[in-house]
Amino acid sequence: MVQDLLKRRIKPFFRPPSLLLRQLGSVLLMAWLNGWREFPRWLLRDALPSIPVANGARGMGCIGYPGHPVWEVTAGCNLGCIHCHAASGKPDPHELSTEEGKRLIEQIAKIDAFRTPIYTGGEPLVRPDIFALLRHSQEIGFANIIATNGILIDDSMALKLKEHGVVCNAISLDAADPEIHNRVRNSPRAFDLAMRGIEATKKAGLFLQINTTAMEYNMHALDALIDFVDRQGAGIMLMYQLVAVGRGEKIKNATLKKAANRDLSHLIAAKQKRTKTIIEPVAGPQYWPYLLEKDGRPGKIMHWLAKQVFHGCAAGRGFVYIKANGDVWPCPFVEVKAGNVRENSFREIYEESPVFLNLRNREKTLKGICGECEYRTICGGCRGRAFAYSGDYLAEDPRCFVRESRKGEI
Secondary structure, eight states, rough: HHHHHHTSSSOOTTTTTTHHHHHHHHHHHHHHOOOOOOOOHHHHHHHHHHHHHHOOOOOEEESOOOOEEEOOOOOOOOOTHHHHHHHSOSSSTTOOHHHHHHHHHHHHHSTTTTTOEESSSSSSGGGTTTHHHHHHHHHHHHEEEEEEESSTOOOOHEHHHHHHHTTEEEOOOOSSHHHHHHHHOTTTTTHHHHHHHHHHHHHTTTTEEEEEEEEETTTGHHHHHHHHHTTTSSSSEEEEOOOGGGGGGGGGSSSSHHHHHHHHHHHHHHTTTTTTEEEEEOOTHHHHHHHBTBOOOOOOHHHHHHHHHHHOOOTTTTTTOOOOEEESSBBBOOOOOOEEETTTTHHHHHHHHHHHHHHHHHHHOOOHHHHOOOHHHHHHOOOOHHHHSSSOOOOOTTTTHHHHHHHHHH
């Protein structure tokens, strides 16, 4: 009975119709700014399958669709990647139990904006009760997404995920060169097993998303990787930037500097022209001002249009990250506890926490050059990078290149 009541709370993707219009507007503006030649083919191949993945979208932004609750179901993992925001790789002894996890899913369902919870880690598939949690989420009416390293996904696992309401596997891949990927992932078999997972995902008819982390170690390999991902038929490629948190703090010298951030934006825009895969930046929201300014400063009408469909950094503004122990953060890179679901309801934390309220009011709360910038809404700077370098999640983004690019300084 409870599940029946909850299921009616999960609205379909076409209610309200403005959700579809925003998704379409986001893609159309991105396509026009980039001269996206493959847009017609994308419409035929990926437009409909991508709708459940972007269910509840408010606009294209740092990770594409702001209605985006992510639960780190376990800190445990079967890899030891050099850049992971989760430092230990071992399960947290205080992780939410199965029943606590089910209650969390039910609480997430009470917020209308959320349609697609993302289950991540660590590696979510090493959690023993993951399928019980996915089944509960499915029965409530959610379309589930798994963010995974792909190591454990074979044909039978992919089918089992599909049977448990998973509509998308987001598989990590950091280079098309096995040697580079394996070095980043600290495993000699990581690439081959990830490719097995990619093939199994496609065979099962699940939507394929590729997650990549850009850093100095693989920057030279990203051009070829984008082509490789496109050939694999991925609908979305999330291009993360390394943020120096968790295990990544030990390799913070590999984070992209201002010039490299600009170069990555240039690469994404250039490659988007001829790939069917949508490439979206994460921890690099300067991409959206870059698109608007690459052919000159935008006029008032273009700026207004961009504000309607580009969202920039989504930390705390639709994006929410639940740690394995129930702590609630605005983003995996903004290590600021807004509450814990064992102590307060998820709705209370998400809707009333000063941390989330500050991030949603960034027109007034951001500091430094981010607070002064006309792109506060479209970009807003990476809040995770601001926190990693200053300890203040409202500080300016130290890797913003927009002003320097205008002056020709980088």
